[in-house]
Amino acid sequence: MSEMHLQCQICLSGHMSLLSELDNKEMTKIASRKSRVAYKKGQILYYQGTTPMGLFCIHSGKVKVTHVGQNDKEQILYIVKENDFLGYRSLLSEELYTMTATVIEEAEICFIPKEDFLEVISSNPIFMQKLLKYVCHDLGIMEQKLSQFIGKNVRERLASVLLMLKETYKMEGEKSESIAINLTRKDLAGITGSTTETVIRLLSEFKDEGLVAIENRKIRVIESEKLSHIANFTSYND
DSSP, rough: OEEOOOGGGGGGGGGGGGGGGGHHHHHHHHHHHHHEEEEOOOOOEOOTTTTTOOOEEEESOOOEEEEOTOOOOOOEEEEEEEOOOOOOOHHHHHHOOOEEEEEEEEEEEEEEEEEHHHHHHHHHHHHHHHHHHHHHHHHHHHHHHHHHHHHOOHHHHHHHHHHHHHHHOSSSSSSSOBOOOOOHHHHHHHHSSHHHHHHHHHHHHHHHHTTTETEEEEEEEEHHHHHHHHHHHHHOOO
C-alpha cells in the first residue's frame, strides 16, 4: 500500500461529520501529523484484541467491522463508508479493540495518531461533546439492529438486511434500487447471523419470487414493500 498526505482543509472528509468542529489551528495540526493510505480489498485496519493506536477516517471505499465470539463465528456488526470514522470508542475507553476492521473495497483511509487525537479532545470541549454524540449514536444503531433481529428467523433477517443495505449503500440516483456494495454471500451470512448456504438458498428464493435481481454478484431490490412485509410479518420458519 502507498502512503499519501493530504491537507484536511481541502479534504471532503475534513469538512464533514466529526472533524467539522475543529478550528483552523487544530485542523492544521491534525493534517501535519496524519497519514493517508491506499488499501486493497481484504487488508486489515486493526484486529480484535489489539491496542488502539489512533483514529481512522474513511476517505473512500468501505470497511466491515466484525466480532468473533466464543464459537469462533464471525459476525458483521456494521459497515462504514466514506466520511465515517473508526476507532474512537476504544480510544476514549482506553480498552483493546473489541472488533476487527477489514477493507471490503479498495479504499483510501486517513490515520490520526492517538496522542494528537486525544490532545485535540482535551483542548476542544465542543469537539468532545460531538464525539460523545457519535458514540451514543453508534450504540443506538447497535441497539436498533439487535431489536430488529430478536425473534426473527433467517428469512426475515435477510429481508431486513437487504432493505438496510439498499437505503444506506444504494447506487447513485434517487430512484436506484441497486445496492452499491460488493458483499460476498459469506459477508451477508455474517450480517444475518446465518450460514453461507442458507443465504444462497434464500437469495435464490427471493429471486424466484421476483423480490430481487442478481446481476454480476450485485443485488437489486425490486419489491421493497414485499421485502418489508417479510421482514416484519412473515410466519416463515427457517
